[in-house]
Amino acid sequence: MVLTTARHAERTEENLTTASRLFLALMKHDDGARSLLLALPEVFPWVRHLDDEEMRAFTVELLEALSDAAELGAREAVHRALVSWRATARINADPEQLKEALRPLGGDDLGPVEVSG
Numbered sequence: 001m002v003l004t005t006a007r008h009a010e011r012t013e014e015n016l017t018t019a020s021r022l023f024l025a026l027m028k029h030d031d032g033a034r035s036l037l038l039a040l041p042e043v044f045p046w047v048r049h050l051d052d053e054e055m056r057a058f059t060v061e062l063l064e065a066l067s068d069a070a071e072l073g074a075r076e077a078v079h080r081a082l083v084s085w086r087a088t089a090r091i092n093a094d095p096e097q098l099k100e101a102l103r104p105l106g107g108d109d110l111g112p113v114e115v116s117g
Helices: 006-027 030-043 045-049 052-072 076-093 093-101
Strands: none
Touching: 006 052, 030 045, 030 052, 030 093, 045 076, 052 076, 076 093
């Protein structure tokens, strides 16, 4: 538990919203998108194990998660994006895991899936 003032919490939210909107605006321009893609390996060294398509998908998902955190208070969105893409990079970095992940499932029909919610 962290105690803070309402003013401090509001400023933190404002800062996150501003950064999120700035990054989203940069992605709309080729030079801005290129700059973000070039900066990602400095912030997240593991992205070197993502291919170009995965790198773009990670960038979009991260920025959308930042936006959700800022605009909707969905604070877990950024964490989920980072954890899932880091796991993808980890699999890509290990040839045996990648081979296993890309192996066809063998055609077994496991039946319908129920989604509760």
